[in-house]
Amino acid sequence: MNGQFISFEGPDGAGKTSVLKAIGEELRVKYGDNLMLTREPGGNKISESIRNIILDPINTEMDVRTEALLYAAARRQHLMETVIPALKAGKLVISDRYVDSSVAYQGGGREIGEQAVWQMNQFAIDGLEPDLTVYLDIESEEGIRRIKTHRTDEINRLDVEALEFHQRVRKSYLNLLEQNPERIKLVDASQPLDKVLQDVKETMLQKYPNLF
Numbered sequence: 722m723n724g725q726f727i728s729f730e731g732p733d734g735a736g737k738t739s740v741l742k743a744i745g746e747e748l749r750v751k752y753g754d755n756l757m758l759t760r761e762p763g764g765n766k767i768s769e770s771i772r773n774i775i776l777d778p779i780n781t782e783m784d785v786r787t788e789a790l791l792y793a794a795a796r797r798q799h800l801m802e803t804v805i806p807a808l809k810a811g812k813l814v815i816s817d818r819y820v821d822s823s824v825a826y827q828g829g830g831r832e833i834g835e836q837a838v839w840q841m842n843q844f845a846i847d848g849l850e851p852d853l854t855v856y857l858d859i860e861s862e863e864g865i866r867r868i869k870t871h872r873t874d875e876i877n878r879l880d881v882e883a884l885e886f887h888q889r890v891r892k893s894y895l896n897l898l899e900q901n902p903e904r905i906k907l908v909d910a911s912q913p914l915d916k917v918l919q920d921v922k923e924t925m926l927q928k929y930p931n932l933f
């Protein structure tokens with residue numbers, strides 16, 4: 722495939738949405754329709770429908786493996802319908818979350834096991850990993866504080882989990898970082914947004930010197 726595939730990862734409240742909005746606006750000027758900004762779970766009609774089921778706070782009965790399987794199903798549809806066609810067309814694809822989220826949230830946070838969730842997701846991703854993953858790192862307490870104090874849009878079923886859940890998610894992300902130092906690059910997301918943006922751009926430029 723000719724295109725480049727970049728994912729953004731991080732605990733809730735790390736600032737992915739804010740960073741991707743700014744980076745996306747800048748890249749759009751250069752790439753136009755050759756930039757695809759997308760997200761997981763979601764990115765197309767079927768995957769957005771699955772997203773609504775997973776994240777709806779009303780679905781308190783959802784089993785943790787059901788949750789993991791639904792994320793993987795949304796991911797498969799996202800790949801086949803959205804990501805792979807764009808990569809084949811030579812586009813720059815930037816996804817807000819990908820398979821590392823499942824390893825961290827379901828593997829670590831829900832305690833299904835990082836390896837078990839990674840294995841189960843191979844059926845969905847068939848070996849397709851991002852070329853670069855930008856991991857926005859934030860202490861769990863600060864991520865939760867940001868969501869509770871600033872955010873006015875959706876508070877989802879995972880946002881309201883206990884502090885210990887978010888701490889396990891972050892620990893799993895840090896494990897992934899240690900295991901994949903070539904692919905995953907950490908940016909300190911506790912800094913002011915301008916500095917986070919600067920560090921994210923530098924990280925992306927290290928991999929793709931002509932990206933911006």
Ligand SMILES: Nc1ncnc2c1ncn2[C@@H]1O[C@H](COP(=O)(O)OP(=O)(O)OP(=O)(O)O)[C@@H](O)[C@H]1O
Nearest residue numbers: 733734735736737738739867871872912913914917
């Ligand atoms: N560097 C920053 N410093 C202070 N506040 C920030 C920073 N980045 C984002 N915020 C604020 O924190 C809140 C959460 O940010 P944002 O929605 O971008 O995070 P997110 O990682 O996309 O969260 P989620 O994964 O839960 O959707 C927002 O209100 C945003 O304005």
Ligand SMILES: Cc1cn([C@H]2C[C@H](O)[C@@H](COP(=O)(O)O)O2)c(=O)[nH]c1=O
Nearest residue numbers: 733761762792818819822823826879880
């Ligand atoms: C892909 C994916 C996501 N999650 C969680 C992480 C967040 O709490 C929500 C998505 O909301 P966002 O505001 O779009 O970040 O879903 C998960 O638990 N597992 C996954 O695979």
